[in-house]
Amino acid sequence: MKKIALLSLLALTSLTAFAAPKTVTLEVPTMYCVTCPFTVKNALKNVEGVSKAEVTFETKLAVVTFDDEKTTVKALTEATTNAGYPSTLKE
Secondary structure, eight states: OHHHHHHHHHHHHHHHHTOOOEEEEEEOTTOOSTTHHHHHHHHHHTSTTEEEEEEETTTTEEEEEEOTTTOOHHHHHHHHHHTTOOOEEOO
């Protein structure tokens, strides 16, 4: 019985280990200077579950890789908005 419980526990914990990260692109049209991307990137990196954020001033885009079990696109856009740079999901 203990072996079954242990195997069940291992199976459940390994599911998150195989979860694939998700990548989305956000449009951040209000970045008007070359220092704006630093603020946007810091705001995104502070969201739990974000593993990577690349923000580019020229294209006004943020490419964000995150664990969708820990955060959502809504949380990402709220983070940029709270930093003063509203964003939307690029379709």
